Amino acid sequence: MKYSDGFWLNKPGYEVNYASQMYEMTADDRSVKVLATQWIGNRGMTLGGPVLEITFTSTLENSIKVTVEHFKGALDKGPHFELYEDSGFKPVVEKTEDGGYTLTSGKTSVKIGAQGGAWDIQYFYDGKLLTKNGWRTTSYIKEADWRTRNRLSEKQGVNFYADSSTDCPAIMREMLNISVGENIYGFGEKFSTFVKNGQTVDVWNNDGGTCSEQTYKSIPFYVSSRGYGVFVNHCENVNFEVASETVSKVSFTVQGERLQYFVFGGETIADVLSRYTDLTGKPALPPAYTFGLWLTTSFTTDYDEKTCSFFIDEMERRDIPLEVFHFDCFWMKEFNWCDFTWDKRMFPDPKAMLTRLKAKNIEICVWINSYIAQQSALFDEGMKNGYFIKNKDGSVFQCDMWQPGMAIVDFTNPAACEWFKSKLRVLCEMGVNAFKTDFGERIPTNVVYYDGSDPLKMHNYYTYLYNKTVFEVLEEYYGKNNACLFARSATVGGQQFPVHWGGDCFSNYESMWETIRGGLSLCLSGFGFFSHDISGFEATGSPDLYKRWCAFGLMSTHSRLHGNSSYRVPWNFDEESCDVLRHFTKLKGRLMPYLYANAVKTHETGVPMMRAMVIDYSSDPGTLNLDRQYMLGDSLLVAPVFNEEGTASFYLPNTGRWTDIQTGEVLEGGHWYEKKYDYFGMPLYAKPNSIIAYGDFKRNFTYDYANNAKLVVYGLEDGHSATTTIVDKDGKTVLTVTALRSGDKITVTSEGEGVFEVESADGLEIVK
Numbered sequence: 142m143k144y145s146d147g148f149w150l151n152k153p154g155y156e157v158n159y160a161s162q163m164y165e166m167t168a169d170d171r172s173v174k175v176l177a178t179q180w181i182g183n184r185g186m187t188l189g190g191p192v193l194e195i196t197f198t199s200t201l202e203n204s205i206k207v208t209v210e211h212f213k214g215a216l217d218k219g220p221h222f223e224l225y226e227d228s229g230f231k232p233v234v235e236k237t238e239d240g241g242y243t244l245t246s247g248k249t250s251v252k253i254g255a256q257g258g259a260w261d262i263q264y265f266y267d268g269k270l271l272t273k274n275g276w277r278t279t280s281y282i283k284e285a286d287w288r289t290r291n292r293l294s295e296k297q298g299v300n301f302y303a304d305s306s307t308d309c310p311a312i313m314r315e316m317l318n319i320s321v322g323e324n325i326y327g328f329g330e331k332f333s334t335f336v337k338n339g340q341t342v343d344v345w346n347n348d349g350g351t352c353s354e355q356t357y358k359s360i361p362f363y364v365s366s367r368g369y370g371v372f373v374n375h376c377e378n379v380n381f382e383v384a385s386e387t388v389s390k391v392s393f394t395v396q397g398e399r400l401q402y403f404v405f406g407g408e409t410i411a412d413v414l415s416r417y418t419d420l421t422g423k424p425a426l427p428p429a430y431t432f433g434l435w436l437t438t439s440f441t442t443d444y445d446e447k448t449c450s451f452f453i454d455e456m457e458r459r460d461i462p463l464e465v466f467h468f469d470c471f472w473m474k475e476f477n478w479c480d481f482t483w484d485k486r487m488f489p490d491p492k493a494m495l496t497r498l499k500a501k502n503i504e505i506c507v508w509i510n511s512y513i514a515q516q517s518a519l520f521d522e523g524m525k526n527g528y529f530i531k532n533k534d535g536s537v538f539q540c541d542m543w544q545p546g547m548a549i550v551d552f553t554n555p556a557a558c559e560w561f562k563s564k565l566r567v568l569c570e571m572g573v574n575a576f577k578t579d580f581g582e583r584i585p586t587n588v589v590y591y592d593g594s595d596p597l598k599m600h601n602y603y604t605y606l607y608n609k610t611v612f613e614v615l616e617e618y619y620g621k622n623n624a625c626l627f628a629r630s631a632t633v634g635g636q637q638f639p640v641h642w643g644g645d646c647f648s649n650y651e652s653m654w655e656t657i658r659g660g661l662s663l664c665l666s667g668f669g670f671f672s673h674d675i676s677g678f679e680a681t682g683s684p685d686l687y688k689r690w691c692a693f694g695l696m697s698t699h700s701r702l703h704g705n706s707s708y709r710v711p712w713n714f715d716e717e718s719c720d721v722l723r724h725f726t727k728l729k730g731r732l733m734p735y736l737y738a739n740a741v742k743t744h745e746t747g748v749p750m751m752r753a754m755v756i757d758y759s760s761d762p763g764t765l766n767l768d769r770q771y772m773l774g775d776s777l778l779v780a781p782v783f784n785e786e787g788t789a790s791f792y793l794p795n796t797g798r799w800t801d802i803q804t805g806e807v808l809e810g811g812h813w814y815e816k817k818y819d820y821f822g823m824p825l826y827a828k829p830n831s832i833i834a835y836g837d838f839k840r841n842f843t844y845d846y847a848n849n850a851k852l853v854v855y856g857l858e859d860g861h862s863a864t865t866t867i868v869d870k871d872g873k874t875v876l877t878v879t880a881l882r883s884g885d886k887i888t889v890t891s892e893g894e895g896v897f898e899v900e901s902a903d904g905l906e907i908v909k
Contacts, residue, residue, distance in 0.1 A: 142394055143341075143386045144282055144314070153285075158191045159260070160279040166242065166256045168234050172198035173242045173253055177260060177279065191281045197253060199246035200226035203416050205264060205404045207251075209313055211281050215398035218595045220376055220553075220602045222633045224420050249406030264369065266406030270320075271369040278316035278390070313400035316390040323367050324765050325383050325391060326755065329360035329631070330643065330663040332655040335753075335768035337363065342381040344373075346582040346601050346630055350679075351646040351655045357582050358631040358641065359601055360666040362417060363391070366759050370405040370413040372420070376598040376632070410665075410756045411748045417667055418747025422637040424669035425612075426622045426744035427699070429737055429870045430504055431575070431640065433464025433842035434726050435627075435701035439708050440469050440678075445487040446494045452710055453501050461711070461723045462730060462840045466498060467506040467577060467627070467703070478544050479509055480517040481564040495572035502841065506575040506627060507568060511561070511607050515539070515546025519564070523548060528557035531589045538588050549584065552606035553599075554591035562614045569618040574625075576615070581607045581630035604630035612638040622872055627672070627701070636668040636747075640699045648677030648704075650783050653690055657781065658768050660697070664749035670740075671751050672699035674709075681707045684714040685785050688721040688820040693781035695725035696773055696825065698740070698751050721820045728803075730838035732777075734846035734867045738834070739774030741872045750774055758794040763811070767792060770824070776831035776855075777802070780824035789824050790815045797829030798856040800902050807856070807903075827902070829856035832865035832880060834897075845869075847876045847895030854901045857882045867895060 144155050151157045160177035167174050177193040179186070196208045233245040240255040249271075254261030263273040319325065325337045332351045333340060349355025361373040363381070373379045375395045382392040393402070403420065407413040418424070436452060438444045449466060456463040474484040483491035495505055513519050513529070523529050529548040530538045537548050551557050565576065581604035586596045594602075608628050615624035628641050635641070643659050646652040660671040675694035676687040681704065691711075694700045702709040711718035729736070736750075743750040752772050754764040770780035770791050778799065780791035793799045795811030802825050808814060810829065818824075827833055837849035847867045857863055859882050867876040876893035886906045889899050899907050 142312075142380045143382060145386055148387065156283045156285065158281045158283075159277050160193050160195070161260055161276075163241075163254055163256055163258055163260060164192075166253070168236070168242055170234060171231055172196055173234060173244055175253065193279065193281060195279070197244050197251055199232035199244065200228070200230055201246070201416065201420055202230065203247035203249040203266075203406050203412075204420065205244065205246060205249060205251045207402050207404070209279065209315065209400040210398065211311065211313070212398040217399070218593055218598075220594050220598055222374060222376060222421065222602075224374070225422065226420065247406075249404070251404070264404050264406065266368060267408070271367055271404070271406055272317045272320075272365070274315065274317055280314045282312040282314055282394075284310045284312070311398050312394050312396055313398070314392060314394040315400060315402065316387060316392045317371065319384055319389050319391060320367060323365055324755070325363050325365055326753070327360065327363040327370075327662060327665040328381065329362075329666045330356045330358035330641075330659040332356065332659040335658050335661060336766055338384040340383050341385050342383060344379040344381070344601065346584075346604065346632070348580070348582045351644055351652055351659060356659070357629050357644045358635070358663055358668075360631075360633055361393070362633070362666050364410050364413055364665055366410075366755060366765055368407050368409060368413065368759065370407075370417055372403045372405070372417060372633075374401040374403065376602040377595070377600070378597070410759055411746075414665070414667060414749065414756070415747045418636065421667055422634050423747050424636045424639050424744055425624065426740060426872050427625050427639050427670060428623045429733070429843040430464050430841070431625045431699060432729070432733065432736060432740070433700070434462060434695070434722075435465040435467055435506070435699070435703075436463055436710070437467040437701065437703040438469045438471070439704045439706070441471070441706045442708055444471070449498065452708070453498065453503060455710070455712070457501070459712070459719050459723065461719065462726050462842075463503055464842055465504045465506055465575070467508070467701070469508045469577070469703070472507055476514055476516040476545060478514050478517065479512065480519050481509065481568060482518065492571045499572055504574040505572055506577055507573050508577045508579055509565070509611070510578065510580040511550040511552070512544055512547045512580060513550065514544035515548075520546075520548065523550070523557070523560070526556065526560070527551075527591065528554060528560055530585070533587065533589055538585055542583065543580070550607075551591050552603065552610055553594050557591070558606075558610050561610055565611060565614045566618065569614065574619070575627065576611050577627040578608050578611050579629055601632045605632050605634050608635060608638045631668070633667075639668075639670045640672055641668060641670070642699075642701065643671070643673040645678045646674060648680045648682030648686060650686065652677055653686070653693065653781070654769065654783055657693070657771070660751060661753040661768060661771055664752050665756070667747065669743035669747065669749045670698040672697055672701055674703040675701060676704065676709060678703065678705050680705070684718055687711070687714045687718050689782045691718070691722045692725050692820070692823045695722075695729045696779045696781070696823070698736075698773070700726075700729070717820060724821050727838065730842055731835045732833070733838065733842055733844070734834035734836040734850055735774060735777070735865070737846065737872070738866050738868050741868050742775070744872065754778075754792075754794065758796070761794045761796075761811075763792050763813075764794055776828050776833055778824065778826040778828065782818055782823055786817070787819065788815055788817050791824045793826060797858060799826040799828060800855045801825060802827050802833065802853075802855075805902060827853075827855035830858060830861050830863050831855050832863045832878065834865055834867055843870045847893070847897065850895060850897040852878055852897055852899045854880045854887055854899065854903075854905075856903070857887060857901070857905070859884060867893075
């Protein structure tokens with residue numbers, strides 16, 4: 142929300158009170174508190190006007206926690222993000238010579254200006270300035286006529302399209318500096334321009350597809366190319382103006398009397414993401430089988446057991462390894478979603494059917510959501526027991542958008558959670574391995590929750606409770622590291638319940654580009670894994686698009702063939718599509734020793750597996766704007782082809798010689814390249830000084846990765862070494878291999894067990 146009229150004035154109707162003077166400061170061994178006021182020139186000026194109490198502390202190494210309060214007595218009904226703060230952590234608080242303070246957490250610090258002086262706050266990492274605020278930044282804003290002037294109060298249609306307005310006339314705003322050449326990224330799954338400078342960002346979940354500024358996964362967190370991140374700890378709508386109001390600032394506002402945020406410092410963006418996920422939760426480790434190919438029924442198509450069996454058998458006949466088969470919405474009877482009951486007209490004996498299908502060596506996923514239609518057998522049960530979100534008059538909230546007369550499960554009610562779980566356990570008993578948790582974005586705000594939660598805050602937070610509830614069932618039934626969702630909506634902490642896919646995209650190259658931008662932004666926001674609908678969801682793409690998207694889809698962490706009104710089996714496009722899908726599925730299968738070891742790293746560190754180039758190479762200016770290529774794991778660069786001509790334009794960072802893992806071609810880093818590829822090719826480059834492990838893949842993605850493995854050393858420079866690890870299906874390290882180059886020889890050492898061979902992509906002699 143923009144409140145200024147140019148730089149000097151404010152928009153009519155707004156009263157902006159800035160933190161101008163550090164009037165009084167107090168400190169203890171954990172925090173520094175500042176009373177920030179307007180400029181006080183005499184005692185008479187202390188008799189009125191807003192005073193902001195601003196507290197600086199740290200509850201986690203290399204993070205600074207900032208709390209800005211106006212009226213401390215304001216109600217806060219929650220919910221609140223589940224954070225993993227360290228109550229025993231103590232920062233170092235020191236008084237400076239000028240009468241200010243420095244609070245240091247690890248290598249990250251905040252320097253607070255002198256008492257009585259002008260508002261002056263600076264954040265550092267290892268002595269390097271990260272960002273700052275000062276004159277005309279931190280502020281408390283009151284609206285003269287909020288009902289007509291606040292853009293956020295505009296109704297978005299029917300009640301189901303929840304608006305983000307509030308009766309509270311108070312607004313808290315913070316503004317942090319953007320330095321020359323600095324880029325801002327993140328905010329969740331944003332399909333808009335990858336670099337967020339110049340954009341207005343509302344952290345408000347919507348079901349808007351991939352071709353608008355709306356998003357299914359809104360995260361009030363951003364990272365900077367300068368190596369820091371900012372997390373605004375508010376579940377409700379947070380509005381960001383990213384160099385779009387004051388062009389040298391990121392501004393963020395929340396409605397209410399309190400604002401809290403964290404500043405994270407790091408040597409790299411990867412360090413920042415690791416620390417952010419220390420606070421908000423690490424991604425779970427998805428089961429190894431989930432990295433294989435998923436095939437779905439698609440959405441509105443007709444299908445029964447015969448259809449599904451034919452698809453599975455035909456994939457087998459064509460030697461296309463299939464790992465998961467997914468039943469989309471119409472596994473349940475129309476108008477009955479969700480009753481978690483198979484449509485007996487199409488599937489008369491579902492348990493026996495699943496047994497037959499699983500005998501074909503595949504896993505099973507089914508679609509669900511948390512909306513219960515009035516025709517569902519569960520509606521009366523949920524209404525009677527108070528399991529649904531209610532209107533203010535005590536009636537059940539209902540609408541006709543999506544399912545006629547549908548209600549929404551209230552996950553703030555523990556009994557409702559257990560009730561919902563009980564329905565899913567029945568499906569697990571039948572043989573269901575995973576759930577696609579669709580929807581969760583269109584959550585109304587003019588309602589009442591069981592635990593009294595603020596409905597504005599619950600709008601985004603609802604998806605966290607929804608996905609957590611489902612994920613817990615799978616963990617309970619299949620154990621840790623064996624639970625997997627295919628989720629669409631998310632908020633802070635949702636990364637703990639992977640995997641997430643990009644939502645409803647069109648079947649064209651523009652949407653393919655939107656999808657990759659959304660995925661890279663999401664993975665810059667704490668999420669480790671990402672998938673999308675191969676060839677697009679809406680309409681049906683050309684065979685050309687299908688083949689190019691297959692390459693992109695299989696070189697993503699998770700790979701799913703899914704659409705709306707047509708089946709996405711490859712033979713429906715052309716015969717070459719079958720060959721291309723087979724080629725990239727088998728390539729991914731061979732890469733599983735490398736991929737799953739990197740998945741373990743993501744689980745342990747929070748650094749995403751599918752990540753923007755800037756995460757690893759922010760010191761190379763050539764990577765700062767790249768949004769058509771990415772790193773898949775720490776050593777493999779992927780650049781999908783986005784046009785019918787088959788040309789790819791890509792950049793190799795300036796770190797040495799990069800090697801195409803399919804052709805063996807070696808190119809110097811620090812340059813842009815444009816090359817043409819057939820449907821079996823795309824830029825897939827191993828970074829210099831790396832080892833990539835290839836497995837003895839047959840059909841299933843869960844196998845012994847250390848048995849008969851081939852380790853290829855790429856671009857190892859004289860005097861340099863490279864190390865790789867191989868893990869088992871449970872994520873435990875079973876083999877570590879190190880290669881050291883001296884002259885024209887590479888000496889290889891290993892720890893652990895495994896049968897493997899090592900070769901050099903450069904033809905150098907290998908000595909074990």
